[in-house]
Amino acid sequence: MDEYTLKIEHLSSGFFTERGYVPAVDDVSLTIGKGQVVGVVGESGCGKSMIARSVMGLLKYPGRITGGSIALAGRELTGLTDRQLQPIRGRDMAMIFQEPMTSLNPVVPVGRQMREALLLHEDMSRAAAREEVIRMLSHVGISEPEKRYNAYPHELSGGLRQRVMIAMAMICKPKLLIADEPTTALDVTIEAQILRLIRDLSRETGMSVLLISHNLGVIAQMCDKVYVMYAGRIVEQADALTLFDRCAHPYTRGLMDSVIRLDASPRRLPAIGGVVPNLLRLPAGCAFAPRCPHAGEKCRAERPELDQIGPGHWCRCFEGRRS
Numbered sequence: 001m002d003e004y005t006l007k008i009e010h011l012s013s014g015f016f017t018e019r020g021y022v023p024a025v026d027d028v029s030l031t032i033g034k035g036q037v038v039g040v041v042g043e044s045g046c047g048k049s050m051i052a053r054s055v056m057g058l059l060k061y062p063g064r065i066t067g068g069s070i071a072l073a074g075r076e077l078t079g080l081t082d083r084q085l086q087p088i089r090g091r092d093m094a095m096i097f098q099e100p101m102t103s104l105n106p107v108v109p110v111g112r113q114m115r116e117a118l119l120l121h122e123d124m125s126r127a128a129a130r131e132e133v134i135r136m137l138s139h140v141g142i143s144e145p146e147k148r149y150n151a152y153p154h155e156l157s158g159g160l161r162q163r164v165m166i167a168m169a170m171i172c173k174p175k176l177l178i179a180d181e182p183t184t185a186l187d188v189t190i191e192a193q194i195l196r197l198i199r200d201l202s203r204e205t206g207m208s209v210l211l212i213s214h215n216l217g218v219i220a221q222m223c224d225k226v227y228v229m230y231a232g233r234i235v236e237q238a239d240a241l242t243l244f245d246r247c248a249h250p251y252t253r254g255l256m257d258s259v260i261r262l263d264a265s266p267r268r269l270p271a272i273g274g275v276v277p278n279l280l281r282l283p284a285g286c287a288f289a290p291r292c293p294h295a296g297e298k299c300r301a302e303r304p305e306l307d308q309i310g311p312g313h314w315c316r317c318f319e320g321r322r323s
């Protein structure tokens with residue numbers, strides 16, 4: 001058994017478009033240990049969801065994995081056919097999305113949807129499956145689970161729907177839960193509850209979590225380890241304490257400053273000057289150089305490597321300080 005629930009090595013994936021290859025994820029390596037909550041943070045378009053879709057095997061044409069490896073509990077996933085991936089999705093890894101309405105079937109009561117998901121992967125009677133679904137609904141904090149079992153998605157509030165989606169993802173006790181912006185559509189109090197729920201479930205069951213967010217505040221509350229992405233690449237990685245105490249990359253610093261400034265409305269985009277570069281025309285040097293207050297000659301000419309600058313702390317910057 002591999003020590004990591006998820007081990008991504010040198011993953012590259014992108015889109016083959018008429019205008020050329022769009023490198024959405026470029027040479028990304030990332031590990032999640034058992035029971036760990038690992039965050040990926042970065043601005044819109046930096047490739048966060050592409051990592052999630054690559055792991056889940058949900059990349060659709062013209063998107064494709066172009067290199068690297070993805071191992072789930074030691075089993076290589078790249079190269080598997082959709083048919084081979086089908087039983088792994090749901091049972092060993094599950095994903096929750098930003099908007100539950102897009103992944104819940106609107107015409108089937110939520111309890112029955114969950115029961116079907118369970119019966120697909122587990123050999124059990126319908127009655128036992130129903131019991132298990134009700135137990136799980138109650139476990140994610142849904143009151144009167146017997147009654148909610150028969151509710152249609154539109155009859156539930158946004159917070160309840162999100163809980164149902166988490167319950168649905170958790171029903172087969174996956175080793176890995178991928179949560180892609182799981183709370184962006186919710187108001188702040190529900191957001192806090194949902195995040196606490198994911199965190200508690202992970203602690204109780206040893207489930208590993210990949211949490212994707214553009215919100216550093218959310219990441220800070222939740223994660224053991226954090227990867228910061230910019231233009232398809234990891235630019236900094238560290239355990240959460242180190243990152244929030246002494247981040248080294250100017251981009252991470254920019255994200256941090258914008259969280260502090262925008263504390264009252266954390267959903268607004270970080271206020272870093274300039275825009276994310278077009279992936280089709282990345283600058284020759286560091287991709288962040290055009291927006292970086294510290295960029296020099298070298299940064300514009302050469303691409304920095306991801307260097308270790310402290311224990312468990314890596315940074316892709318010529319100017320990055322040692323932690």
Ligand SMILES: Nc1ncnc2c1ncn2[C@@H]1O[C@H](COP(=O)(O)OP(=O)(O)OP(=O)(O)O)[C@@H](O)[C@H]1O
Pocket residue numbers: 015017022024042043044045046047048049050051062214279
């Ligand atoms: N069908 C497509 N063809 C070409 N490029 C695409 C396509 N879909 C997505 N991309 C590009 O892939 C890159 C990564 O997208 P991704 O969805 O992973 O971003 P993200 O970090 O999840 O952003 P967000 O925070 O907005 O969800 C983006 O720059 C996007 O423009």
Ligand SMILES: [Mg+2]
Pocket residue numbers: 048049050180
């Ligand atoms: Mg996304």
